[in-house]
Amino acid sequence: MTTPGSARPGGRTARTREAVRAATLAELAEKGYDGLTVEGIALRSGVHKTTVYRRWGSVEGLAADALDLAGGEPWPIPDTGTVEGDLRELTRLVVTGFADPDAGPIATAFVSASVRNPATARALHAFYAARHRQSAVLITRAIERGELPEGTDAVEVVRVAVAPLYYRLFITGEPADEAVADRAAASALAAARAGVFQSST
Incomplete structure (x- = not known):
């Protein structure tokens, strides 16, 4: 067991992580960072808020994990020939x-x-x-x-x-x-x- 909020999310399924990440991005798009809440993300993702708190700890952990996932995605590198x-x-x-x-x-x-x-x-x-x-x-x-x-x-x-x-x-x-x-x-x-x-x- 980890202390809630003390660690980055780990040991979770890819499906849960992606659902929470998609909800985090959707909430950011609609409400901005100041409007981001664990409760809102839990509701949108369908993941119980207790699970979100336990694995991500806070909105800061949620935002950081969303950026982590985005950093590993391919970036469309131009190749025009020059x-x-x-x-x-x-x-x-x-x-x-x-x-x-x-x-x-x-x-x-x-x-x-x-x-x-x-x-x-x-x-x-x-x-x-x-x-x-x-x-x-x-x-x-x-x-x-x-x-x-x-x-x-x-x-x-x-x-x-x-x-x-x-x-x-x-x-x-x-x-x-x-x-x-x-x-x-x-x-x-x-x-x-x-x-x-x-x-x-």
């Missing part, structure tokens, strides 16, 4: 993702929650680290094709390409549209071509 096209498609994916009426509110809720909750912040950090590693393949391909210098830090190029979009979306509140996405991709690519992201060792 690093320029790939980076442009990648930054556009970020913009369209946050603009999506279904996925956008969920992603926004996770980012907002991470500012206030350490457990969610750690889970979100791990989620984005996984996404950056997955996306780094487009930079690795570019190095192999000779489009970028040897020793270029692939993950850092991806991080720098998408960073301006998150700055607009969550810091300044400025619009982040396709033109902004293209400019962010072009800036990161120019820096990469200039060797800014090459390892010094």
